[in-house]
Amino acid sequence: MSEPTTLAPVLSDIWDADRSWTLQTYLAHGGYQGLRAALRQDPATVVATVKDSGLRGRGGAGFPSGMKWGFLPPPDGGPRYLVVNADESEPGTCKDIPLMMASPQHLIEGVAITSYAIGCNHAFIYVRGEVLHVYRRLLRAVEEAYAAGYLGKDVLGSGYDLDVTVHAGAGAYICGEETALLDSLEGLRGQPRLKPPFPAVAGLYARPTVVNNVETIASVPGILRGGAGWFTSMGTEKSAGHGLFSLSGHVTRPGQYEAPLGITLRELLDMAGGVREGHQLKFWTPGGSSTPIFTAEHLDIPLDYESVQKAGSMLGTRALQIFDETTSxxxxxxxxxxxxxxxxxxxxxxxxxxxxxxxxxxxxxxxxxxxxxxxxxxxxxxxxxxxxxxxxxxxxxxxxxxxxxxxxxxxxxxxxxxxADVLFPLERSALFTYTPRRGAGQLAGVHA
The missing domain is CATH 1.20.1440.230 (NADH-ubiquinone oxidoreductase 51kDa subunit, iron-sulphur binding domain)
Structure with missing residues (x-):
């Protein structure tokens, strides 16, 4: 195996800490320093810092986040909103849910900074309805942040007020589309809206709205804490920063690997122990099931927005589903x-x-x-x-x-x-053996 590329544990840095999801643990590891730094600056300066960092949307589209924030019209005295898209439903995608489960304060601090930057006084986190445990953890984390003065009236004595509502969706993949999400949040049937107008002009309750992915917002505190230069020191020129790469399927050690953008699947597989023993890579998805598949020929494609697109696919949510030769x-x-x-x-x-x-x-x-x-x-x-x-x-x-x-x-x-079952028997590609018993079944161990 080649020498593995250094990982970049930023969002995942405290996942293995004792009770990592608590505010106490988050503060012990430098939490809310980014918010304190932001509140000492003019909101426009915070937006400019995020623009300079090159942070791009981590939900799939890869649109520059600071530019998106800058699309909001000038203040007119009415409300404007931040909506966090936590409706993670794409097959193979599993980065936002573990992030919210292991370190929800990363997201909440990001919400506070972003809301301050765009002039929002009421932010919403729209969570996929099936993940009740994550919903409860977020509710508790928001309670802790309110009690400590990071949310609510006069945040940290700055004179800035912010309320955060955690909303559980009803379980529809389409509500991951930002305008369908807004309709659902308003109590309507979740269906996409005709654009224009875009959410930045007429979003939630027909007011200017920024809609961002969980990982995007959770990346903001690090930028305010370390500076735009720190963020651009990772990744590539046009795809800056770090990102969570989710490896699943026929891989020895599946899981979340946080690394600079531009890393290759070959390097990630080296760190993950390779394709399961005795088998070879056949095809894989670079960004979830809705992106064009790649084959073993694409192992050395840099996993950044430009390189993956040039090779004929999309980086998407960096959901790397690995399939070996036993798969149809x-x-x-x-x-x-x-x-x-x-x-x-x-x-x-x-x-x-x-x-x-x-x-x-x-x-x-x-x-x-x-x-x-x-x-x-x-x-x-x-x-x-x-x-x-x-x-x-x-x-x-x-x-x-x-x-x-x-x-x-x-x-x-x-x-x-x-x-297909004859050409590629199910038991060969299964990760677990399935033993029928009295009409039911049980997992009987890992299948090689």
Whole structure:
């Protein structure tokens, strides 16, 4: 193995500390120094610092955060809001939930700094409804921050007031889309809004609103504490800073690896013990299931926004799902497509109808009952969805299909005569063995 690249534990620095989720532990490791530094500055200076740091949105799009904050119109005497998107639902993505679970004060301090910078007096954290334990932990963390004077009236004697509301969603993938999230937060059905107007002009309650991902906001305290130069010393020229890389699937030591942007999967796999013993890498996702897949040929692509895009995919949420040679590409893509079909909000025809038909065709191919025309039909369906759906859900549903056909067309062709379960038996790709017993089952240990 090559010499591993140094990790950059910033957000994950105290995850292994005793009771890391408490305010006491956070303060013992330099917590809220960033907020104190921010309150000594003019809000515009704080925005400029974040711009200079090059921090880009960590939720998938990678848009420069300081620039996003700067899009807000001049104050008009009315309220403006910060909304934190904690509705982490993308298959394979699992960075925000462990961050909120292990160190929620990172997020809350970031919320306070960001709210001060944009002139917000009421911020919202929209949490995925299924993760009740995280919701409770955030509520407790907010209580601690209020009691210590980091939230509420006259924060740290600065004269600045801030309230924070933690809101639990009802469990819909579409509410991860920022405008659907805003509708849900207002009590409406979670469906994307037509843009423009953008949230910066008319967002929550038709007021200027900044919507940012959990990791984005949690990265702000470090920038205020260490300075923009400290942040840009990590990563690449256009993709600055550190990020959480989530390795899952057929990897020896899955988990969160916080490293500078620009690290490669080869380097991450070296630190994670490589692909599970006795097997080889077949394909992987650089940013979750809605990004075009990569193969072993892409092991040395720098994991930054520009390099991944140039190679034909997207960095997305840095959800690195690793699949070895025992995995059927057709089966994996079919499962993802069934998810997108189920989670389509139904607002637009290309996504509502297109994901349904994509799933139908893929299920035929998985069962070995496809026709010679099915592959071209899949590509034609994807072409009619891509760029024509109301939001990015439709586009994301097409990405794994078109890329899988590009790299593994022969497996789709095999779906015209042989079921995927025959070509790639489930028990070979499973991480755990499943032993049926009296109609139920149990996990019987790791399967090599």
């Amino acid at each position: 590409v057709v089966r994996a893509v079919t499962r993802w497509t069934e998810f997108y079909k189920h989670e389509s909000c139904g607002k637009c025809t290309p996504c509502r109808e297109g994901t349904f038909w994509l799933a139908q065709v893929l299920q035929r191919l998985e069962a070995g009952q496809g026709t010679s025309e099915d592959i071209d039909l899949l590509l034609d369906l994807c072409d009619n969805i891509l760029g024509r759906s109301f939001c990015a859900l439709g586009d994301g549903a097409t990405s794994p299909i078109t890329s899988a056909i590009q790299y593994f067309r022969e497996e789709f062709e095999a779906g015209t005569h042989t079921p």
